[in-house]
Amino acid sequence: MEVDERYEREDLAEALRVLEAGGVILYPTDTIWGIGCDATNEEAVRKVFELKHRASAKALISIVDSSAKLQGLMAEVPEIAYDLIEASPTPLTVIYPGVHGLAPNLLAEDGSAGIRVVEREPFCRDLCLRFKKPIVSTSANVSGAPSPAHFGEISQEILEGVDYVVKYRQGDRRPATASSIIKLEVDGQFKVLR
Numbered sequence: 055m056e057v058d059e060r061y062e063r064e065d066l067a068e069a070l071r072v073l074e075a076g077g078v079i080l081y082p083t084d085t086i087w088g089i090g091c092d093a094t095n096e097e098a099v100r101k102v103f104e105l106k107h108r109a110s111a112k113a114l115i116s117i118v119d120s121s122a123k124l125q126g127l128m129a130e131v132p133e134i135a136y137d138l139i140e141a142s143p144t145p146l147t148v149i150y151p152g153v154h155g156l157a158p159n160l161l162a163e164d165g166s167a168g169i170r171v172v173e174r175e176p177f178c179r180d181l182c183l184r185f186k187k188p189i190v191s192t193s194a195n196v197s198g199a200p201s202p203a204h205f206g207e208i209s210q211e212i213l214e215g216v217d218y219v220v221k222y223r224q225g226d227r228r229p230a231t232a233s234s235i236i237k238l239e240v241d242g243q244f245k246v247l248r
Contacts, residue, residue, distance in 0.1 A: 062221065062222075065220055065221045065222055066177070066180060066181060066184070068218055069081060069181060069218055069220055070181065070184055070185055072217045072218040073090070073091065073092050073181075073185055073189065074092075074185075075217075076091070076092065076095050076097060076098045077091065077098070077101075077216075077217035077218065078090070078091045078098065078101050078102055078105065078215070078216045078217050078218075079091070079216055079217065079218045079219070079220060080194055080208070080212065080213065080216040080218070080219045080220065081177065081178070081181070081220040081222075082175075082177060082178075082205070082220060082222060082223040082224075082226070083117065083172065083175065083178050083191050084117075084145045084170070084172045084174060084175035084178055084233075085145050085230055085231060085232050085233045086193055086194070086201050086202060086203065086230045086231065086232055087193075087194040087202055087204070087205055087208055087230075088190075088191040088192060088193060088194055089102055089105060089106065089190070089191075089192050089193070089194050089212065089216065090102075090117075090189045090190050090191055090192075091189070091190045092157075092185075092187060092189065092190075093116040093156050093157060093160055093187060093188035093189055093190045094155065094156060094157055094187050094188065095157055096157040096158060096159055098157075098190075099114065099157045099159050099160055099190060100159060102114065102190055102192060103159070105212065105215040105216070106192065106195070106196055106197050107196050107197050107198075108192075108197040109197075110159055111163075112197075113160060113161065113162045113166075113167060113168060114160055114168075114190050114191075114192045115147050115167075115168035115169065115170060115190070115191055115192065116156060116160060116167065116168070116169050116170075116188040116189060116190055116191060117169070117170050117171070117172045117178055117182060117188065117189050117191045118169060118170075118171055118172070118182055118188050119171070119172060119173065119178070119179045119180075119181075119182035119183040120171060120173055120179075120183075121135075121136055121139060121171050121173070123171075123182075123188070124150070124169065124171070126155060127150070127153050127154065127155050127156065127167075127169065127188070128150055128151070128152050128153050128154065129152055129154075131150070132150070132151075132238050132239075132240070132242045133242065134238070134242045134244065135148055135150070135238060138236060138238075138244070139171055142234065144233065144234060145170060145172070145174075145175075145233040145234070146170065146171075146233055146234050146235075146236065147168045147169070147170040147233045147234070147235045147236070148168070148169060148170070148235075148236050148237075148238055149162075149166050149167065149168045149169075149235065149236070149237040149238065149247070150166060150167060150168075150169060150238055151164070151165065151166050151238060151239060151240045152165050152166070152240065153165060153166060153167040153169070155188075156188060160190070166237070168235065169188065170191065170233055177220070177222050177223070178191075193232065194208045194212050195208070195209065195212065196209065196211060196212065201232055203229035203230055203231075204226060204227050204228065204229060204230060205223065205224045205225075205226065206227065232248070233248075234246070234248055235247040235248040
């Protein structure tokens with residue numbers, strides 16, 4: 055896959071280097087700006103919790119580049135998940151039951167985890183595709199503070215607390231919003247949380 059021409063090859067390469075080294079990045083997602091790390095690296099995930107001053111009991115979500123990647127993260131993807139993702143006009147985070155393959159500190163007590171497919175956003179898609187693992191995607195704010203609508207609203211504490219700040223879309227001032235969230239049960243029943 056070709057790198058999207060709207061961002062520099064070096065920007066993507068540096069973000070990948072930091073993720074592979076267990077570091078934390080600040081990056082534009084398909085929703086709001088996010089703090090990210092290797093979703094399979096427990097120590098990297100711990101750094102994100104510390105940066106956000108967030109209790110580890112509050113789970114973080116992860117992103118993957120395609121619906122096909124969901125199959126490697128659970129024994130069986132509920133069939134309705136694909137329909138929900140495809141039908142959603144806006145980015146949708148689904149909390150799946152029985153997730154495996156992520157860092158233990160990303161899983162809720164019941165073994166569930168929130169995962170969003172980012173096929174429609176070129177930077178996130180390329181980042182996940184090249185990293186070949188899920189990436190944490192949590193709002194770029196300290197817990198309890200408002201989520202930033204654009205890059206200019208990200209606090210100095212967050213900017214200084216990450217190992218790399220992606221350059222792509224920093225100048226974009228269009229307000230962004232967080233994803234919708236649905237919790238799926240093993241039997242295919244679901245509940246809209248946001």
